[in-house]
Amino acid sequence: xxxxxxxxxxxxxxxxxxxxxxxxVKAVKGIDLKIAHGEFVAxxxxxxxxxxxxxxxxxxxxxxxxGEIHIDGKQWKxxxxxxxxxxxxxxxxxxxxxxxxxxxxxxxxxxxxxxxxHRVDEVIELIGLEEKKKAYVNNLSGGQRQRLALGIALLNKxxxxxxxxxxxxxxxxxxxxxxxxxxxxxxxxxxxxxxxTHYMEEAEYLCDRIIIMDQGQILSQGTLEEILSMNGGxxxxxxLFINLxxxxxxx
Amino acid sequence: xxxxxxHQLYRLIAAHFLEIIREPSVLFWGIxxxxxxxxxxxxxxxxxxxxxxxxxxxxxxxxxxxxxxLKDHTSHNGNLFKTQxxxxxxxxxxxxxxxxxWPKAFTMLKKGDVNLILEEHLNNVxxxxxxxxxxxKLLYQQISNTLKYGAEYYTNNEAEIKPLTVTGTRYIDxxxxxxxxxxxxxxxxxxxxxxxxxxxxxxxxxRMVATPMKKSNFLFALMTARFTMNIVExxxxxxxxxxxxxxxxxxxxxxxxxxxxxxxxAFSGMSILISSHTANPEIGNGLINAIVTPMMVVSGVFxxxxxxxxxxxxxxxxxxxxxxxxxxxxIFNEGAGFTSVVMDTLVLSGIGAVSFIAGLKxxxxx
Numbered sequence: 001x002x003x004x005x006x007x008x009x010x011x012x013x014x015x016x017x018x019x020x021x022x023x024x025v026k027a028v029k030g031i032d033l034k035i036a037h038g039e040f041v042a043x044x045x046x047x048x049x050x051x052x053x054x055x056x057x058x059x060x061x062x063x064x065x066x067g068e069i070h071i072d073g074k075q076w077k078x079x080x081x082x083x084x085x086x087x088x089x090x091x092x093x094x095x096x097x098x099x100x101x102x103x104x105x106x107x108x109x110x111x112x113x114x115x116x117x118h119r120v121d122e123v124i125e126l127i128g129l130e131e132k133k134k135a136y137v138n139n140l141s142g143g144q145r146q147r148l149a150l151g152i153a154l155l156n157k158x159x160x161x162x163x164x165x166x167x168x169x170x171x172x173x174x175x176x177x178x179x180x181x182x183x184x185x186x187x188x189x190x191x192x193x194x195x196x197t198h199y200m201e202e203a204e205y206l207c208d209r210i211i212i213m214d215q216g217q218i219l220s221q222g223t224l225e226e227i228l229s230m231n232g233g234x235x236x237x238x239x240l241f242i243n244l245x246x247x248x249x250x251x
Numbered sequence: 252x253x254x255x256x257x258h259q260l261y262r263l264i265a266a267h268f269l270e271i272i273r274e275p276s277v278l279f280w281g282i283x284x285x286x287x288x289x290x291x292x293x294x295x296x297x298x299x300x301x302x303x304x305x306x307x308x309x310x311x312x313x314x315x316x317x318x319x320x321l322k323d324h325t326s327h328n329g330n331l332f333k334t335q336x337x338x339x340x341x342x343x344x345x346x347x348x349x350x351x352x353w354p355k356a357f358t359m360l361k362k363g364d365v366n367l368i369l370e371e372h373l374n375n376v377x378x379x380x381x382x383x384x385x386x387x388k389l390l391y392q393q394i395s396n397t398l399k400y401g402a403e404y405y406t407n408n409e410a411e412i413k414p415l416t417v418t419g420t421r422y423i424d425x426x427x428x429x430x431x432x433x434x435x436x437x438x439x440x441x442x443x444x445x446x447x448x449x450x451x452x453x454x455x456x457x458r459m460v461a462t463p464m465k466k467s468n469f470l471f472a473l474m475t476a477r478f479t480m481n482i483v484e485x486x487x488x489x490x491x492x493x494x495x496x497x498x499x500x501x502x503x504x505x506x507x508x509x510x511x512x513x514x515x516x517a518f519s520g521m522s523i524l525i526s527s528h529t530a531n532p533e534i535g536n537g538l539i540n541a542i543v544t545p546m547m548v549v550s551g552v553f554x555x556x557x558x559x560x561x562x563x564x565x566x567x568x569x570x571x572x573x574x575x576x577x578x579x580x581x582i583f584n585e586g587a588g589f590t591s592v593v594m595d596t597l598v599l600s601g602i603g604a605v606s607f608i609a610g611l612k613x614x615x616x617x
Contacts, residue, residue: 061457084462084463085463089458089461091457092454094453094454094455095454095455097455099269099270100266100269104266104269109462111261111262112459112463115257116257117257
């Protein structure tokens with residue numbers, strides 16, 4: 001028997017020894033990861049670390065070659081419909097239909113969740129796009145598009161939010177606007193967040209736990225203080241990253 | 252209350268439709284361009300007005316007869332001799348003889364300025380031209396007859412010519428059903444295939460299927476929006492042809508509707524198959540052209556495919572665009588009804604259904 005959504009598993013996300021290869025490239029090499037209800041987790045690592053592949057496996061877009069992923073006790077193979085209902089996500093660099101307005105784009109995605117315009121209005125307000133809601137997507141700035149992508153991810157009040165580099169390429173102000181929206185979510189709903197990022201300050205500011213990945217593996221994880229002290233008292237994440245991999249985070 | 256406007260199928264159709272009509276270039280290529288093409292070709296091939304033909308002439312040893320003709324019947328200006336052959340029914344021909352050297356004549360021939368060279372040899376004239384070029388052959392006959400029988404030869408036969416300009420037999424009657432068929436093919440392949448490939452490349456497909464959206468709704472909506480546009484595009488082209496050229500549908504309208512729908516099914520299905528895999532718009536571009544261009548050339552949209560070699564006929568006849576154009580033409584011009592187009596309608600629908608299912612099987616959403 002399936003469990004009802006309310007009586008959820010101990011961990012919202014439970015990733016067990018997951019592997020994934022593309023042709024000759026081993027993108028993810030045996031990852032274990034547990035995420036609690038309401039926990040905000042940042043996954044940090046340079047390009048090619050396997051962050052996106054891991055997140056896309058949790059999103060059900062990629063399928064692991066080996067290992068299991070349970071979300072709220074359910075697996076993608078058997079519970080695709082239920083899992084889509086409780087997950088919100090934004091992919092790296094999605095480009096929405098250019099000649100639809102921001103509002104129409106939201107309405108379209110809302111219809112997939114059987115939500116009405118009332119919810120669209122709420123989310124538009126939450127992401128602060130009221131003034132731009134009648135603008136075509138191709139007339140939105142980079143920051144506004146990222147907020148639109150975030151808004152779409154929030155439509156169904158997801159219990160698990162997965163954001164793949166939601167602030168890459170944004171200026172500090174636009175980035176801070178997105179952080180504030182996420183902090184509000186954390187306060188108001190018990191949403192869990194998995195966020196991939198290149199920015200250390202984003203991870204520090206938003207997340208309860210930081211996971212450092214490189215070459216398809218988790219190198220270190222914990223709160224900021226924990227991972228700094230675990231690794232010989234580094235003073236910053238960048239220093240830690242150089243200690244762990246010999247490279248900068250931005251490479 | 253869950254209103255119909257909140258339903259995903261409604262929203263998807265609306266979104267696709269808005270995307271089409273908000274793009275001005277789509278309206279130009281889909282509506283204005285086919286009408287301009289019909290107008291241009293219709294005018295070019297149906298106007299009875301004057302035709303101007305240039306002929307190069309080499310006069311190293313002037314021929315007596317030709318010299319007399321040029322002197323008596325042409326106006327002379329520098330190295331140009333102009334005359335007009337008159338015929339109310341065939342249309343007048345302005346003949347321009349240009350006196351040039353051999354090298355210049357060859358240059359003109361290569362550039363397509365002339366396709367006939369006259370060379371005089373005291374007592375006779377030689378005609379140099381490519382006998383497989385129909386235009387050149389016709390011009391040779393006109394000029395040689397004029398020199399033999401005088402300029403009246405062209406005028407004299409007016410009485411025996413009974414022009415056929417009744418609806419259904421003109422070039423424009425042949426052309427319009429072909430253009431309608433081609434419009435459906437172009438609109439579906441570019442509108443559906445290219446849109447899908449573009450959205451896959453922009454990761455929008457991947458984003459959409461990461462929601463509870465039904466994939467079948469997405470594809471159905473894309474095809475419905477395109478079908479609606481095809482009705483508008485086809486309707487406007489027909490309206491223009493009816494008002495400007497007086498074209499009429501002589502056969503069964505319900506049969507035409509059935510053929511139109513079958514054509515849409517065929518090309519929509521093929522479009523899904525074409526776009527099932529690639530995320531690279533340039534590859535998509537090549538794929539679509541590889542399917543569309545050969546059919547545009549051989550399927551008899553602009554001229555009859557019976558000009559192609561015998562052995563190729565069975566292949567050409569079963570190309571989807573040929574079947575669609577032939578069926579539409581038979582309804583427009585031959586007064587055909589359901590029974591004569593039922594086979595093509597079924598085959599077209601079958602091609603669409605099989606391609607759609609095959610495409611869906613290998614369709615890459617991510």
